[in-house]
Amino acid sequence: MSIYIIIFIFGAVVGSFLNVVIYRLPRGESVVFPSSHCPNCNAKLKPWHNIPIVSWLMLRGKCAFCGEKISYQYPLVELLSGSIAFIIFLKMGLTWIALGITVVFLVLLTLSIIDFYYKMVPDSLNLLALTLAVATAGSFEMFQYNITNALLFAGGFALLRFYVSYYLFNKIKKQSPNIKQASWIRNYNTIPTYVEAMGEGDIMIAATMGALLGVLYLTLRSGYTWKACMDRSVKNHPESSGLKHA
Structure with a gap:
């Protein structure tokens, strides 16, 4: 398997976590605890419910427990995150600078969606993006x-x-x-x-x-x-x- 396919998959996995950040951070909730669950019925998700993109397709965009519709945002963010990682590493090679720039763009993606839904930009993510953007220098x-x-x-x-x-x-x-x-x-x-x-x-x-x-x-x-x-x-x-x- 090409290393860039692995990078795409890893980016999609990160995108799955970004969906958690997008949902919880504006609400003042922890992005780590509790584990992933349906916001409608609070049922704890099984590991196979958290496979990026694939799980949403297999579940046909609905919760496995209560049938509540799952937003298109989830697979879209995962797809975009994987694509961002794939394109940046493909263009820049396997370097630390490429990793830093990838993280910056993923944070900017997260900020954009939070701003779209809540009309707010969390300072914690904003400062992280700015710090990494300045720090991604080879000299x-x-x-x-x-x-x-x-x-x-x-x-x-x-x-x-x-x-x-x-x-x-x-x-x-x-x-x-x-x-x-x-x-x-x-x-x-x-x-x-x-x-x-x-x-x-x-x-x-x-x-x-x-x-x-x-x-x-x-x-x-x-x-x-x-x-x-x-x-x-x-x-x-x-x-x-x-x-x-x-």
């Missing part, structure tokens, strides 16, 4: 390069956040004159959606991506950040939907 010069890119992109993203907050406030205030003064630090109560467009956690994620990919590459993608922020800020608010075309 002292590369270490300095990673730190520089992390700081530059975090600073640039913070300025972008300030500008977006100011821009949205002035646009929306024209439609809602009684709205409170915007704060660039906590701007989610200044727009009718009551959804934070960009938070402090996003700045740390920007630092992580800067350390991994470099400022020059990410600068080319900054336009997508602006568009995503604008779309998220005016989502579910018909009165301000015109901002997309302002």
